[in-house]
Structures are given as structure tokens and as C-alpha cells.
Amino acid sequence: MPLPTPPLAPTTVVGAHNYPDDLVAAIVRATEAAASACLPLVGSGDKNGVDELAVAAMRDALGRAPFDGTVVIGEGEKDEAPMLANGERLGTGAGPVCDVAVDPLDGTRLAAENLPGAVAVIALAPRGSMFDPRDVFYMQKLIAGAAAVGVLDVLASATQNATRLADALGKPIDDLVVGVLDKPRHASVVAELRGLGVRVHLVGEGDVSIAIAAATPGSGIDAVMGTGGTPEGIIAACAVRSLGGFMQGRLDPQSESQRAAAIAAGHDLHRVFTLDELVGSDRVLFVSTPVT
Structure with missing residues (x-):
């Protein structure tokens, strides 16, 4: 039962x-x-x-x-x-x-x-304002609140981004809390952040919930780093844009077959997507109901 x-x-x-x-x-x-x-x-x-x-x-x-x-x-x-x-x-x-x-x-x-x-x-x-990431199921994401705008860069290292964000927020780096999906692919990022003294909040699943937290002042999560689902990334972008936060994304296939499919579909795997490119309108409605 x-x-x-x-x-x-x-x-x-x-x-x-x-x-x-x-x-x-x-x-x-x-x-x-x-x-x-x-x-x-x-x-x-x-x-x-x-x-x-x-x-x-x-x-x-x-x-x-x-x-x-x-x-x-x-x-x-x-x-x-x-x-x-x-x-x-x-x-x-x-x-x-x-x-x-x-x-x-x-x-x-x-x-x-x-x-x-x-x-x-x-x-x-x-209609026409959401980026359609068809054929690519994974995206590297960097998400934070409004203080990160013009400060963070998804192509920079975890060390660079954590240091920049701590400075922008005016807090010691060991007070910074970064959400990361608990996946083997993130082992090096987690080790790098912990080596700086950053508190890492590991999440088993739930790309969207942690993204909302990162873009919401006072939530206890200062940023999200790492690769998760692309569909969840676009949904998160809608929430982050509505909340006035920061987000960048980069398509990140997780296998050679996924990479080949993405290239065949015409995607540029080096392109960094801004929040405006992920959802190109301020007229966004985002609704979320917790289940557990």
C-alpha cells in the first residue's frame, strides 16, 4: 500500500x-x-x-x-x-x-x-518565445538571483563563479550555498566547491525546485551549477525570468550518440544561451504545485 x-x-x-x-x-x-x-x-x-x-x-x-x-x-x-x-x-x-x-x-x-x-x-x-531544444536532453545550467546578472558565466570555472558570487552578495565564500544535482558527472565540481569552503546542497532529482530556490532571495540557496535536463531548464528559465533572477545555459549531450543527434539537428554545442534566449518574453506565467 x-x-x-x-x-x-x-x-x-x-x-x-x-x-x-x-x-x-x-x-x-x-x-x-x-x-x-x-x-x-x-x-x-x-x-x-x-x-x-x-x-x-x-x-x-x-x-x-x-x-x-x-x-x-x-x-x-x-x-x-x-x-x-x-x-x-x-x-x-x-x-x-x-x-x-x-x-x-x-x-x-x-x-x-x-x-x-x-x-x-x-x-x-x-507563441514563439520559448527556445525549443528538441533532440538534446541535457543542459549545463548556471542559475542565481538578480545579484549575479553581469557577474557569472557558465563557461567559467566553479571557483571563479563561486568567488564572483560571494563578492556580489557581500558574504564570505564559506557562507555560500550552491545546489548541485547528485550525479557522478558532478564529482569534480562538488570537490572544487567544497575545497573553497562552499556549502554544497546535493539534490537527487528536481531541477525545477532547486532552480526556483536559487532565483528566490532568502531561500537559502545562492546558486545552482551543473548539468540537468534540458526540458526542466526551459521550465526553470520561465520561473527565473518571472522572479528577476539570472540564468545561462549550454546544451550538454551526455553521450556520443546524443552529441551526434544534436549536431544533426543543427544545434551549436558551444553556444551560451542567456535567459532572454531561453524564454524571449516578459509575459511569462509560472505555476508549481508541490507533491512531496
Whole structure:
């Protein structure tokens, strides 16, 4: 049987002033429907099962939302999980014409194991404003609050960025807290940061939640460094832009086959994407409902 799960935490809404009230309410209902639907399988160990419940509930709710939406950033392709597919049309067709970034359950393993950090998220922006990273599933990201604008550089070393950020924030480097996904590929970055005295906050999953924290003053997380999911990166960019934070990204395939596919699709793997290039509009709506 699934483990007992506490009631859902409050939903976060950023950028509600950018869209009609009825559409904002519909998007909130969609994230809350996804979060509620998967609760019966929270703690069950069934990653795909809990994801299927969230996807079905979100798709149904978005189908009734008063907008003309096209999924630019869907989730599921990199591991063949259930998904709202790229190119899928959503909404009633009446209302704002939008790009849609969705992750019905960011942190499927966290939900399946009843660990903190799983969320249901949706972001909207005007049609054509979201970067479409098709065929590339991983992105190197550098995320922080407004103080990092013009200071940090995703191509610089962890040492350079940590030192610059500590100076910009006016705090000792050993008071700096940097979020990093707990993956083998980040072993050297973690060692480098700890060698400086930086406090590293390791995250098993949940690219989006830690990105929001990094862009939110007073959250306890000063920055995020390292490579995570590209779809989650675009969703995070919507939240970071709404919060007035800093973000840069660089496509970062994790195998030779992924690299070849990215190049074949015409992507420049040396290009550094600014926040404006990841989501090219201030008219962003970001909604997130915690699951665990």
C-alpha cells in the first residue's frame, strides 16, 4: 500500500498579471489536479505509474483551459516515460496563443519513494518565445538571483563563479550555498566547491525546485551549477525570468550518440544561451504545485 502522504502544500504562482484571471485559474487547477492525482501512488516505488496519473490529470485539465496552447517543452522523451508530447495542442483554442512548458511530475523518483521535492509545473509564454531544444536532453545550467546578472558565466570555472558570487552578495565564500544535482558527472565540481569552503546542497532529482530556490532571495540557496535536463531548464528559465533572477545555459549531450543527434539537428554545442534566449518574453506565467 502507498505510504500516508500529507496534504498538498500551497501552489506557487508567478506572473499572474500577465494573463487573464480565468486562464491563470485554469493553469493552477491543472497543476493541482496533476499533483492530487498521483498521490495514491506516492511511496509505491512505481515511477511510471505515478507519472501516468499526473500526466493524464494535467492533460485533461489543460484541454479545458481557455487558451490556444502548443507544447514546446514536454517531458518523457529521454526515458520513454508517459508524457505530454512536444507539438501537442492544448486548450479550447479561444484566448491567448501560447507556448507551453509542462512537467506533470518533476521528480518522479522522489514521488515514487515519498521523498521531498517532487512538483507539478506549467509555464506559459507568448507563441514563439520559448527556445525549443528538441533532440538534446541535457543542459549545463548556471542559475542565481538578480545579484549575479553581469557577474557569472557558465563557461567559467566553479571557483571563479563561486568567488564572483560571494563578492556580489557581500558574504564570505564559506557562507555560500550552491545546489548541485547528485550525479557522478558532478564529482569534480562538488570537490572544487567544497575545497573553497562552499556549502554544497546535493539534490537527487528536481531541477525545477532547486532552480526556483536559487532565483528566490532568502531561500537559502545562492546558486545552482551543473548539468540537468534540458526540458526542466526551459521550465526553470520561465520561473527565473518571472522572479528577476539570472540564468545561462549550454546544451550538454551526455553521450556520443546524443552529441551526434544534436549536431544533426543543427544545434551549436558551444553556444551560451542567456535567459532572454531561453524564454524571449516578459509575459511569462509560472505555476508549481508541490507533491512531496
